[in-house]
Structures are given as structure tokens and as C-alpha cells.
Amino acid sequence: MIPRGTGMVTARQVAESLGVAVSTVGRALADDPRISPRTKLLVREAAERLGYVESLPAQMMRGGSSRLIGLMLPDIRNSFYATIADAMSACCDAAGYQLVFSIADSPEAEARHVRHLASARAAGIVIVPTPDPRPETCEMLARFPHVQLLRRVPGLSPAWFGIDDMECLRAGTAHLIARGHRRIAYIGGSTAYSTGAARLAGFRRAFSEAGIDPALAIERLGPPADGRFGAEAVASLWEEASPPSAIITGAVQLTGAVLQTLAGSRPAGASELAIVGFGDEPSFSWWRGELTAIAMPIQELAQACGSWLIERLQAGAAIEAHAGTASARLVSYPQRG
Incomplete structure (x- = not known):
């Protein structure tokens, strides 16, 4: 028996404890198909018992991958x-x-x-x-x-x-439409991302399915993780001749940026806004307005x-x-x- 704490345990010591060749220990730990399941189990148990830590470079030299x-x-x-x-x-x-x-x-x-x-x-x-x-x-x-x-x-x-990015934005937008909103702003990620393209398609699809004039929709697209973009997108909505009555977002970071911007700038009519936010973040709990979260089983x-x-x-x-x-x-x- 080799006591723990007496220095680095080697593969040779593991082999000697079992009465097998050093090469058998290496192959067993590398899950080599030439080694029987029983021998692999015995080697792994002995390695754990003795405190043996296999060298990653040695494992790679045998052609194996790491864990x-x-x-x-x-x-x-x-x-x-x-x-x-x-x-x-x-x-x-x-x-x-x-x-x-x-x-x-x-x-x-x-x-x-x-x-x-x-x-x-x-x-x-x-x-x-x-x-x-x-x-x-x-x-x-x-x-x-x-x-x-x-x-x-x-x-x-x-x-x-x-x-299902298209469906989650379609459903979120349809929820706003069902509540009577027609002038809806979408703040989402760039269509350069597959997720951004699908979510924008879902937003537009909800308008099409409801037979609503797509000109009533407002779209602001940009970097999904850039809070500055989200803040600027919100500010730009009040430059419209007819500001939206609802906002839906297409990224978790953008939801946070929208809420923070609305709380800080308090534009006219903002308190009446209906918001559907992508993501159900615990950090959004401070928001005291109306909020519907798109929650995902992530x-x-x-x-x-x-x-x-x-x-x-x-x-x-x-x-x-x-x-x-x-x-x-x-x-x-x-x-x-």
C-alpha cells in the first residue's frame, strides 16, 4: 500500500499495486478498447485510492483526447x-x-x-x-x-x-396586438445574427397574421449586447411623429437597457407603455410598470x-x-x- 502524501504517485506505482504492466494502466485510463471493462474499473479504483493524477500531455501522446x-x-x-x-x-x-x-x-x-x-x-x-x-x-x-x-x-x-426565436417574438407581439396595441416598437438584435433575423421575422409575422398595416410597426436593430444601442433606440422612439404605445425587445441585454432608460428619462407617455421583454431576469424585478416577460427554459x-x-x-x-x-x-x- 502506498500512503497518500508521500510525493507524486506514478503510473508505475499504480501498476505495481495491481500487478499489471505500466502500459496497461495508461491504456485503461485512456479507455482503450483493448483493455477489458473489469481491468479498467480496477485501474481507476486503484488510481483514485492512491491519489494518482494522470498527466494530460502523456494522455495526449497516446493519441487520446482530454476530458x-x-x-x-x-x-x-x-x-x-x-x-x-x-x-x-x-x-x-x-x-x-x-x-x-x-x-x-x-x-x-x-x-x-x-x-x-x-x-x-x-x-x-x-x-x-x-x-x-x-x-x-x-x-x-x-x-x-x-x-x-x-x-x-x-x-x-x-x-x-x-x-424557437420566430415563435417567441410572434407570440409576444400577438399578445400586445390582442390587447389593442397597433403602434408597436421592436428593439432587437441585428439580422446578422441568426437569432436576430428569426426574431424580427416573428415580429413582422404577428402583424401580417393580424392583418395590421406594417407601417404602424417601428423597428430598431443593432448589437444585442450593447446597452448604449438600447438606450439610443428608446430615445429615438419619442422623435417619431406618433410614438409607440408598446415596446417589445429581442435580447435580454436590450430589455434591461429599455427599462433603465425609461426609468431614467421618463418621457411623456412612458408610464402607460406596455412592454414585452425578452428574458425573465431576476434583475428586472425593480421595474414597477407593466411588463410581460418572454421566459425561456434555458x-x-x-x-x-x-x-x-x-x-x-x-x-x-x-x-x-x-x-x-x-x-x-x-x-x-x-x-x-
Whole structure:
């Protein structure tokens, strides 16, 4: 028996404790199919008992991948993406993988982080892609398993998990129309993003289905994570000859920007505005006006995405075309205060 705390335990010591070859220990830990399930179990139990920590470079030299799964998000400043990271981490931990998180809000950062994950022989990547990834990013991602989350970009993995973006904005806009609103402003993300294009289409579809003149709609599109854009978009609405009676947003960050701007500037008629906000953030609870939130099962979506990827990694299966879609629901809060 080798006592803990007497120095770094080696693979040779693990092998000696079991009476097997050092190569058997390495192959068992690398899940080599030439090693029987019973031997793999014995080796892993002995390694854990002795406190053996396998060298990642040694594992990579045998041609194996790491137990790392990369999660690439464009932002982490709201609970929407924070929930994704938390759910994905729990999913990976339960399956014996380690989540590596990075923020990639530009094609340059995206390429850099993918390169680092590739050099670490990551087992797989879950990525919320930028609208226009660099060619080298696509080439690197093509070499190992990855899944697109929320946004969808041609040229990357055919596997995608996301929200039914068109329907959630259609339903939100239809909710306002049903309450008698016709002059409705949409503040959403640029159509350069797949999510932005789908949400704008949903907004327009609600007008079409209701037979309302599309000229009554007001559209303001820009960077979905830019609070300044959201504030400027709200301010511009009161420059219209006929300001809107309702606002619907197409991004969590824009919802926050709209509420903050309305609370700070208090334009005439703002207190009577009906608002449908994308996202059901706890941080919106301070708002005392009328608010209907587009709430999404984002935790369940992230868990489904992570589990689907891990199942294929464990089975050695190819990443085939797949579309996992979650539906949003409207949560209306009465006026408070």
C-alpha cells in the first residue's frame, strides 16, 4: 500500500499495486478498447485510492483526447448566459468531464479560443458562434465534435440546440396586438445574427397574421449586447411623429437597457407603455410598470445540449444533424406600486 502524501504517485506505482504492466494502466485510463471493462474499473479504483493524477500531455501522446469540454459564449453579464454555464458545468461534472469556459465576442477571439481548445485536445465544444466565423475557425472545429447553441451558422456542426426565436417574438407581439396595441416598437438584435433575423421575422409575422398595416410597426436593430444601442433606440422612439404605445425587445441585454432608460428619462407617455421583454431576469424585478416577460427554459436547453454531446462522446458516435428546439412562454406581471 502506498500512503497518500508521500510525493507524486506514478503510473508505475499504480501498476505495481495491481500487478499489471505500466502500459496497461495508461491504456485503461485512456479507455482503450483493448483493455477489458473489469481491468479498467480496477485501474481507476486503484488510481483514485492512491491519489494518482494522470498527466494530460502523456494522455495526449497516446493519441487520446482530454476530458475537457469547451463552452464558448459571447457574454456572461446576465443570468441568461450564466444559467447556461451553470447547467453545462453540472452536466459535465456528472459525466466525469470538466467544463472550460471562454468568452468569444468577436471572430478573432473565437478563433483564438478554438485554437487553444484544439491544442488541449478538448473532447468537444459547445459554441454560441459569432455571425461570421473565420475560415480557420471552421476548419479547426471540423476536426472534432462540436455543437452550436442558440445561434446557428452555416459551415459549422449540423447539430444545434436553441430557442424557437420566430415563435417567441410572434407570440409576444400577438399578445400586445390582442390587447389593442397597433403602434408597436421592436428593439432587437441585428439580422446578422441568426437569432436576430428569426426574431424580427416573428415580429413582422404577428402583424401580417393580424392583418395590421406594417407601417404602424417601428423597428430598431443593432448589437444585442450593447446597452448604449438600447438606450439610443428608446430615445429615438419619442422623435417619431406618433410614438409607440408598446415596446417589445429581442435580447435580454436590450430589455434591461429599455427599462433603465425609461426609468431614467421618463418621457411623456412612458408610464402607460406596455412592454414585452425578452428574458425573465431576476434583475428586472425593480421595474414597477407593466411588463410581460418572454421566459425561456434555458437551463433545460443547456442540459439537453450537454447531455446529447456527452452521450455521443462516450459512444464514439459521429455528430449528426440534430435540432433541439425549446419553446418560450409569456409571463405577465401586473403593474406594481
